[in-house]
Amino acid sequence: MTPPLTRRRTPDSADVRRRILDAATALFARDGFDATATSAVARAAGVPKGLLFYHFPTKIDLLRNLLAERLPASPLCGVASVVVPGDIAASLVALHAELGLDQHQSLVLRIVVFREAQTHPEVGEHVRRLRAGLVAVTEEVLDAASVRPLGPEDRRSAARTFVAVVLDHANAERFGGAESDIEGAARLLAGGLYAGQRAR
Amino acid sequence: MTPPLTRRRTPDSADVRRRILDAATALFARDGFDATATSAVARAAGVPKGLLFYHFPTKIDLLRNLLAERLPASPLCGVASVVVPGDIAASLVALHAELGLDQHQSLVLRIVVFREAQTHPEVGEHVRRLRAGLVAVTEEVLDAASVRPLGPEDRRSAARTFVAVVLDHANAERFGGAESDIEGAARLLAGGLYAGQRAR
Amino acid sequence: MTPPLTRRRTPDSADVRRRILDAATALFARDGFDATATSAVARAAGVPKGLLFYHFPTKIDLLRNLLAERLPASPLCGVASVVVPGDIAASLVALHAELGLDQHQSLVLRIVVFREAQTHPEVGEHVRRLRAGLVAVTEEVLDAASVRPLGPEDRRSAARTFVAVVLDHANAERFGGAESDIEGAARLLAGGLYAGQRAR
Amino acid sequence: MTPPLTRRRTPDSADVRRRILDAATALFARDGFDATATSAVARAAGVPKGLLFYHFPTKIDLLRNLLAERLPASPLCGVASVVVPGDIAASLVALHAELGLDQHQSLVLRIVVFREAQTHPEVGEHVRRLRAGLVAVTEEVLDAASVRPLGPEDRRSAARTFVAVVLDHANAERFGGAESDIEGAARLLAGGLYAGQRAR
DNA sequence: AATGAATGAGAATTCATTCAT
DNA sequence: CATGAATGAATTCTCATTCAT
Known part of the structure; x- marks a missing residue:
């Protein structure tokens, strides 16, 4: 009876995405973007390397999505x-x-x-x-x-x-x-x- | 007629050192430290790679010496x-x-x-x-x-x-x-x- | 009114097969067999990757079937x-x-x-x-x-x-x-x- | 007393180059260019992978040099x-x-x-x-x-x-x-x- | 049948560093 | 001091194939 919401992704898939972005956030912050290996992100997220590139085809896409999804340019809702x-x-x-x-x-x-x-x-x-x-x-x-x-x-x-x-x-x-x-x-x-x- | 007394290094050697640091400065500034290859520094300085490592045994030594020799912590002589x-x-x-x-x-x-x-x-x-x-x-x-x-x-x-x-x-x-x-x-x-x- | 007798497969299935082979033909010709990814064939055919492997269990099967179905060894009907x-x-x-x-x-x-x-x-x-x-x-x-x-x-x-x-x-x-x-x-x-x- | 000939390269270096090209020739011929891994070329030549890329910065350079050095476009000296x-x-x-x-x-x-x-x-x-x-x-x-x-x-x-x-x-x-x-x-x-x- | 996420082995390439000469 | 070839671990990314649903 519950509608499928607005998600096309599996719950699993969404979870994987989130875990990857979480891991990327932490590692990029600690070591910097250039110094963070994609393999380290995958390891930290607990997913195989290939899956990381399935969700984010290139390394910079990780950063791009971090910005787009987690760092709104408008920093506050109300003043x-x-x-x-x-x-x-x-x-x-x-x-x-x-x-x-x-x-x-x-x-x-x-x-x-x-x-x-x-x-x-x-x-x-x-x-x-x-x-x-x-x-x-x-x-x-x-x-x-x-x-x-x-x-x-x-x-x-x-x-x-x-x-x-x-x-x-x-x-x-x-x-x-x-x-x-x-x-x-x-x-x-x-x-x-x-x-x-x-x-x- | 006597060689300069304040130098322990040969003029050549001092020149090489300076050229390497110049090149490192420019490249680090443009591309960042991590993204700059030592080979690029050597090329930009016009010295063989081996010579670079003779003067600066590791890459981070380049940065270290840049700080020590070119970026005084006390920023001004007189106020x-x-x-x-x-x-x-x-x-x-x-x-x-x-x-x-x-x-x-x-x-x-x-x-x-x-x-x-x-x-x-x-x-x-x-x-x-x-x-x-x-x-x-x-x-x-x-x-x-x-x-x-x-x-x-x-x-x-x-x-x-x-x-x-x-x-x-x-x-x-x-x-x-x-x-x-x-x-x-x-x-x-x-x-x-x-x-x-x-x-x- | 009866479904076509010469087909064991559903019309849909036959269509999918055909589209996959069409796409494979075009891509193999343009880029070569080795350089063509199965995912590219699936994308060009408009079918999900899984379905491609349902019809053709391995990549070489694509080529095999191309030969068998579309490249008769006897090149001419009449002389x-x-x-x-x-x-x-x-x-x-x-x-x-x-x-x-x-x-x-x-x-x-x-x-x-x-x-x-x-x-x-x-x-x-x-x-x-x-x-x-x-x-x-x-x-x-x-x-x-x-x-x-x-x-x-x-x-x-x-x-x-x-x-x-x-x-x-x-x-x-x-x-x-x-x-x-x-x-x-x-x-x-x-x-x-x-x-x-x-x-x- | 013998002049250094026209070589700037070490004899060793020239030998390595030759061995790499030999290996590439054989493997490309047997398996094709795309299907031959650079690691296979290096292994066949008996050199580490890194050295291969020192001499030939990209894979296609192997083929390029093969053509330039070993396959003259003019096929015959005298008729x-x-x-x-x-x-x-x-x-x-x-x-x-x-x-x-x-x-x-x-x-x-x-x-x-x-x-x-x-x-x-x-x-x-x-x-x-x-x-x-x-x-x-x-x-x-x-x-x-x-x-x-x-x-x-x-x-x-x-x-x-x-x-x-x-x-x-x-x-x-x-x-x-x-x-x-x-x-x-x-x-x-x-x-x-x-x-x-x-x-x- | 259909789907697309998951998997992991392997690809090309880079690079700091070493070392024989 | 000088040189540049040598080294191999690490990096980003690809891809055929599998599998749970």
Whole structure:
């Protein structure tokens, strides 16, 4: 009585796909794309090498599908949840937490992606879209959190700066160099935005 | 008439070493460390493969020596030259220009280094030292540029934020995603620092 | 109203078989037997891979069945149609046209067959039978066209020579090297046969 | 005191090259190009796989070098040695023997070449040149052997026919189908040429 | 009969490194 | 110091064939 849903694949097949992508995610993140052998992905996923290439005809397809299926370019569903009205700094910190760039898969993927951005053009494109999405959402948060309207230039500069801090933070974390502090940046940017307004 | 005293190596040998490192720099930057074959480095340097391994017994030694000889962890000789007294924003922008992360070999090397930081621990260590040096020099610049003494926390947060922007900028440039604006960040941070002071 | 009696297979099944063999013919001809993947045959035929192996348990079975069903070893039904009494040369040219080695599927198959003759013994056997059949039919044509009885040796030599020309012509066509001229060979052989007779 | 000749390669290296080409010749001839694994060539040559690819970067380079170094497109040095003045048939038979298409490496190579002519364009080109060279040399032989001047059309047709017979003969031999007789063809063509002359 | 996922042996090629000369 | 041939393990990818459903 249950309809076949929208899947053409066997449950088994879907599971295999998922396990392969899980394994690829973990290994790419740990060792990098180039340094990860497809055989290692297959082993980690518990499938024979041939099956990996049945699902992903070339190695780069693994990365491609990782991006397409697991790393949406639009990083957030709604902005409302993180906004603390009247407190720009707190809103930015909440945004950073909500983005979850520091933890779990998301981080892992983004890092992989940064590393391969140069070598694989399509990956670079994805990274550019991701960055643009982050800037856009940050601008929204700034607008919603500010009690006064923000100048478009300041708003954009603040958003870009914050995104740079967030991405650099994620990037730095992987080799233990995460010295940057999100809170400090948020506080200074909030101050700078109001100072800018005042100056006008 | 006497040969140069500061060299233990023959001029030829020194020249070969230099050509190899030049070639390695260019190729690592373009293709990444993993994707660059030692044979490609030898070919680009115009030396036989055997000679390359005579000078650098393993591939990672190439990277190691690149760091040791060409990428000083202390990024600047003097701070005075970039400081615009009384204008924090202008000083930061001048600092960025002086660092020269955007151009020439320096950039190239740093990028390579970022990419391999995770995979090769010693490279990660170098990157950490570089970041610490950048933060320290930025703090110095902030202190020298500010007309009023800065709170240590604010100063450090501002320095870290600015370094994050600078590194993210360099990092993003390589795949054409360089949206960040140094000037905007400098302006907002300057504003934020004074706003913070006032608030105290 | 009754289903066709000469078929043991369902119409569908017969259709699938035919489509598979059609696809195999085309691909083997274009790329060679070894270089054609069974999956490519299945795709070209529009059938799932499993079904292909249901009908033809191994890859070589495809070739075997191609020979058995589509490349009769006796190349001609009747000889009368091509004979021009009294004109050996014209008869040979007509024979060549009738054989149709230069065009359509027949050519395609024969070429495949030549290529694999060495590697697959049973294919070689088929090629030998085909050649023998061609020689036999050519001898018949020579006999029927000649106004005088031909010596058996000359007749056989002429037939073999003509068959060699015809096969080489077909063989050469596939890589654009078809320089041989059927008409010239026919004319010279006709002349040679009469010259031989006179000398006796 | 002996000059280094014209070799830049080590004697060893030259030997390795030769052994690899020998092995490739034998295996390509026996099994075909596509069906011969590079590992099989290396094993037969007694060298590690890596060394094979050091000398011949890709598999097709093996075939390319085989053609360039061992299968001259001009098949004969001088024509005089095979000509029997006044006896066209005997001259053709001698030509065939001199060409040596039936025996040794030459045969082997030509067969390989025929098989791959379609799939690998450059090989096809070589085959075309070879055929043209054979026709040209055969025409020379016919001219030198004939006591009377031959019409250009007849001469060319006879040459093409003879070359077709010779090539088909070589081609057929590999799967035991060598029924064609060179002598018979030579005799009939000789007769045909004179018959043609008389008729004019 | 039909299906397409699963399997694993093997293909071509790459590459860091060694070593005899 | 210099050289480039030699080495073989590892890599990405292919493919005929099987099999559970």
